[in-house]
Amino acid sequence: MTETKVASYLDLLEPIASGIIADNAIDVDQNGTYPRAAIEALGKAGLLGLISSTEVGGMGEGHRAAALVVERIARECATTGMVICMHYAATAVIEAHGSREVREAIAAGKHLSTLAFSEAGSRSHFWAPVSTATQYNGGAHLDAMKSWATGAGQVDSYVWSSKPMTAEGASTIWLVPAKADGLSVVAPFNGLGMRGNYSSPVKAEGVYIENAAMLGADGGGFDIMMGVVLPYFQLMNAAVSLGIMEAATTKTAAHAGATKYQHLGSSLADMPTVRAYIARMRIKTDMVRGLLLDTFTALESGRVDGMLRVLEIKAAAGETATEVTDLAMRVCGGAAFRKEVGVERHFRDARAATVMAPTTDALYDFIGKAVCGLPLFG
Ligand SMILES: Cc1cc2nc3c(=O)[nH]c(=O)nc-3n(C[C@H](O)[C@H](O)[C@H](O)COP(=O)(O)OP(=O)(O)OC[C@H]3O[C@@H](n4cnc5c(N)ncnc54)[C@H](O)[C@@H]3O)c2cc1C
Known part of the structure; x- marks a missing residue:
């Protein structure tokens, strides 16, 4: 990684961070506004695809770049930093195991994702989901009470954990489209801080998902x-x-x-x-x-x-x-x-x-x- 590359993504970010993100930080905090305008600006600048491979049109960066970008954003607005943190964490999984179509959409700034790991049943022990994926008609039915998902109802997809469908292991990961039937955001987010991050509970009731939506192997979560x-x-x-x-x-x-x-x-x-x-x-x-x-x-x-x-x-x-x-x-x-x-x-x-x-x-x-x-x- 060269100094020039560091400069290029931080240079792209700077006017957005000191502009729209800084300008909207008070509204995001006081009114719990989702930082949609900032996300759109980051998408247009190619920064939603920061860690997407160059092969799908992304910037091909990694851990260091993701953290430096998130830090610069969080200096102005921690909520926006958290939304982007969750998007990059989800993107890393999609890059490793997702479809080319979704990877390209992320790189093009047209797809925002997040993690939906935490559950009402296993609380902060995200490595042990109690929600289920039941084999159904060549795919699976997901049933879950997710307790927190940043950007709930605002993102395009959730990188989602469940118990394995049939395999041994602690969990299986899925890419669940936010518009899937049977998925609902249970309550608005009203937190002490990170006020605009929309980290609401999300319920899945018999959400049908194709096997192709599995990220990695059954039981490999x-x-x-x-x-x-x-x-x-x-x-x-x-x-x-x-x-x-x-x-x-x-x-x-x-x-x-x-x-x-x-x-x-x-x-x-x-x-x-x-x-x-x-x-x-x-x-x-x-x-x-x-x-x-x-x-x-x-x-x-x-x-x-x-x-x-x-x-x-x-x-x-x-x-x-x-x-x-x-x-x-x-x-x-x-x-x-x-x-x-x-x-x-x-x-x-x-x-x-x-x-x-x-x-x-x-x-x-x-x-x-x-x-x-x-x-x-x-
Ligand atoms: C702003 C925000 C955004 C979030 N976004 C997401 C998201 O996008 N996706 C997602 O999946 N989750 C998200 N979460 C959820 C988060 O990751 C945790 O799962 C959640 O905050 C845990 O709260 P709880 O009350 O369920 O914790 P509990 O599990 O009830 O923990 C209560 C206390 O017990 C302690 N404790 C628990 N286990 C141990 C242990 N083994 N050893 C010692 N102490 C322990 C904890 O440290 C804590 O102090 C978000 C949370 C916040 C605050």
């Missing part, structure tokens, strides 16, 4: 989740957290410099305590960036600790983002408690990473097992 989805998702989710931290740190420093105590003739930044908090925010943000860059390198060079880094990065970034945005709220004071500084949006958005599966606490368990030489599952 676990390997796809861990081998294809996990690295992309972990890196991009961390990138959302990093974008949030960058935005909160920048806004906090600007507020501290510009806010005056007239009676003292000084600013907030003139107080050593305030400067020390801002220094901690900067250090924590830079530490996460360093770990993210090292995770790219570990994966790209096939380092033995690559998977450990992948597990670490989302936990590290997610938890650090909650600390950094907490400091932003403290430093910016009452002005932060209201919406005028803009950091309370980042504070709320940062809370999602901790509970998004694999949750931080599940990751601590996995990382602890890996470090102690124990099997991750079982």
Whole structure:
């Protein structure tokens, strides 16, 4: 990967990020608006096909590019960053196992996808779906209560997990068209943060799907989740957290410099305590960036600790983002408690990473097992 290539996708993104995504961020947050205009702009710029193969018209990029793009978007609007994170995570599976037709549509910016893994039955344990795929008329009937799917009712397809149809194994993955009969969005999304991400429950009642919609082998879902989805998702989710931290740190420093105590003739930044908090925010943000860059390198060079880094990065970034945005709220004071500084949006958005599966606490368990030489599952 050359410097020129890095420049080309980030250059394409920059006017969209600093334009439509930044302009719409408040509306997305305050009114829970789905970032449709941003998605259309990203599609027209070819960025929905960032990780699609050049063979189908995509940009042929990988983990590093996906995370850098998502981070730049999340600096302006974490909701839009999350929508694109889910689209790229789903695209990675479709690229590996999907039809050429859908792959071309994604590369052309005409198809948006997402993951529908989490279920009411197995909650954050996405690797163990309890929903079913029952053989029917040369295909399958899907029945499920999916608990969260970003972009529910807004996307073109769901990369969907179920129990295997007939094979052994924990799961099978399908590509389910959003317009399939029997599929319904159960309730509108009304969350603390990521307010426009439409992560609603989706119900499937006897949804008929052809066998050709199976992504990979029956029973092969676990390997796809861990081998294809996990690295992309972990890196991009961390990138959302990093974008949030960058935005909160920048806004906090600007507020501290510009806010005056007239009676003292000084600013907030003139107080050593305030400067020390801002220094901690900067250090924590830079530490996460360093770990993210090292995770790219570990994966790209096939380092033995690559998977450990992948597990670490989302936990590290997610938890650090909650600390950094907490400091932003403290430093910016009452002005932060209201919406005028803009950091309370980042504070709320940062809370999602901790509970998004694999949750931080599940990751601590996995990382602890890996470090102690124990099997991750079982
Ligand atoms: C903004 C947002 C967008 C989302 N988008 C999607 C999406 O597009 N697709 C999708 O499939 N899902 C999505 N999710 C769902 C997400 O991935 C989780 O499945 C969901 O947040 C888990 O919530 P829960 O209440 O079911 O968790 P629970 O499983 O009930 O967890 C409750 C608590 O128990 C802890 N816990 C659970 N297991 C363990 C363990 N093994 N060790 C230690 N602690 C544990 C958790 O860390 C958590 O603190 C999204 C979630 C959010 C917040």
